Amino acid sequence: MDGTTVQQAGIQLRNVRKSYGPVEVIKGIDLDIPHGDFCVFVGPSGCGKSTLLRMISGLEPISGGDIVIGGEVVNDIPAADRGLAMVFQSYALYPHMTVRQNLSFGLENINTAKAEIAEKVGAVSAMLQIDQLLDRRPKDLSGGQRQRVAIGRAVVREPRVFLFDEPLSNLDAELRVDMRGEISALHKRLGNTMIYVTHDQVEAMTMADKIAVLRLGELEQFGAPLDLFNDPHNLFVAGFIGSPKMNFLTGHVDASDRTLLTLATGETVRLPQKGFAQRAGQGVTLGLRPNDLQPADEGAIHFEVRAVEQLGSDSYLYGALADGTRLTVHNPGQTRVRQGDKVALNFAAEAVHLFDTESTLTLREPGQVPL
Numbered sequence: 001m002d003g004t005t006v007q008q009a010g011i012q013l014r015n016v017r018k019s020y021g022p023v024e025v026i027k028g029i030d031l032d033i034p035h036g037d038f039c040v041f042v043g044p045s046g047c048g049k050s051t052l053l054r055m056i057s058g059l060e061p062i063s064g065g066d067i068v069i070g071g072e073v074v075n076d077i078p079a080a081d082r083g084l085a086m087v088f089q090s091y092a093l094y095p096h097m098t099v100r101q102n103l104s105f106g107l108e109n110i111n112t113a114k115a116e117i118a119e120k121v122g123a124v125s126a127m128l129q130i131d132q133l134l135d136r137r138p139k140d141l142s143g144g145q146r147q148r149v150a151i152g153r154a155v156v157r158e159p160r161v162f163l164f165d166e167p168l169s170n171l172d173a174e175l176r177v178d179m180r181g182e183i184s185a186l187h188k189r190l191g192n193t194m195i196y197v198t199h200d201q202v203e204a205m206t207m208a209d210k211i212a213v214l215r216l217g218e219l220e221q222f223g224a225p226l227d228l229f230n231d232p233h234n235l236f237v238a239g240f241i242g243s244p245k246m247n248f249l250t251g252h253v254d255a256s257d258r259t260l261l262t263l264a265t266g267e268t269v270r271l272p273q274k275g276f277a278q279r280a281g282q283g284v285t286l287g288l289r290p291n292d293l294q295p296a297d298e299g300a301i302h303f304e305v306r307a308v309e310q311l312g313s314d315s316y317l318y319g320a321l322a323d324g325t326r327l328t329v330h331n332p333g334q335t336r337v338r339q340g341d342k343v344a345l346n347f348a349a350e351a352v353h354l355f356d357t358e359s360t361l362t363l364r365e366p367g368q369v370p371l
Contacts (some may be wrong), residue, residue, distance in 0.1 A: 299344030
């Protein structure tokens with residue numbers, strides 16, 4: 001169980017599509033997941049991430065394109081023969097079986113020798129710290145223990161690829177954090193390719209080698225977590241990756257000075273002289289993350305504070321600009337700002353993100369990525 005015998009199993013999706021009658025729900029996705037990567041599919045409900053995972057697993061037939069696992073096109077290969085193991089949101093444990101029997105069941109079905117089953121179950125249960133639970137039934141386990149058993153049932157089969165379909169969504173917040181760490185540690189220990197579906201971008205950022213951001217059946221962006229955070233390709237990715245989400249302020253570039261932006265509030269701000277390809281007179285959306293806005297005696301923009309969250313080590317100011325645009329400001333440490341205060345804000349030029357308002361695409365020039 002140390003990953004030394006893992007079969008090479010990179011995954012390629014080539015123009016993969018899925019339709020239900022006339023409704024196309026997966027719209028031609030191309031993706032290359034190298035062997036051993038932890039890839040997270042993330043996006044809002046209804047974006048197609050679970051459907052795509054089920055297509056890879058073989059539980060859902062594809063309507064077009066190719067799914068390649070370990071160099072082999074598997075479109076017509078049954079789910080049971082693809083060498084994959086799936087962990088579901090609902091745990092899907094057999095309630096009448098003990099933990100030991102749940103872990104052993106899949107191996108018994110393929111006529112594995114009893115001694116080998118005992119060895120594998122022992123190794124996996126020790127790895128996941130459920131060896132003291134082997135004689136209990138699912139009803140006697142906590143949510144976190146049940147999820148460990150579900151993961152163990154997948155691990156004991158020694159699959160080429162692990163597929164996780166929102167496995168932590170039934171757990172409370174503190175346990176989710178613990179289980180995130182355990183799944184990440186499991187990945188490092190085994191070295192298998194893993195694909196993990198979630199709607200929680202914090203899970204995606206903390207666990208993934210690569211993130212695929214999906215929306216309405218299309219791939220919006222694919223890359224390393226910090227690449228997506230630092231260089232989002234469009235407004236959707238910019239607003240989805242990062243917590244709290246990025247602030248967006250609309251305006252128009254000055255007709256004669258492309259570094260001068262007039263916001264919808266009438267206030268003007270200076271844009272960086274280099275790094276962006278905005279045109280004079282163009283409608284643009286300025287993106288600023290909450291931690292890149294700093295209260296100041298004199299600021300480029302002003303907002304009225306409508307709510308304050310004091311968390312002790314951090315505080316958050318929530319308010320709106322004069323035109324009603326909502327704004328979130330992160331303040332390290334505690335703050336004396338109160339509800340109803342009017343606050344001036346500044347930001348550093350290198351913190352700016354800029355998007356074309358009409359196309360929603362980034363205006364950042366290639367290679368000009370902020371540090």
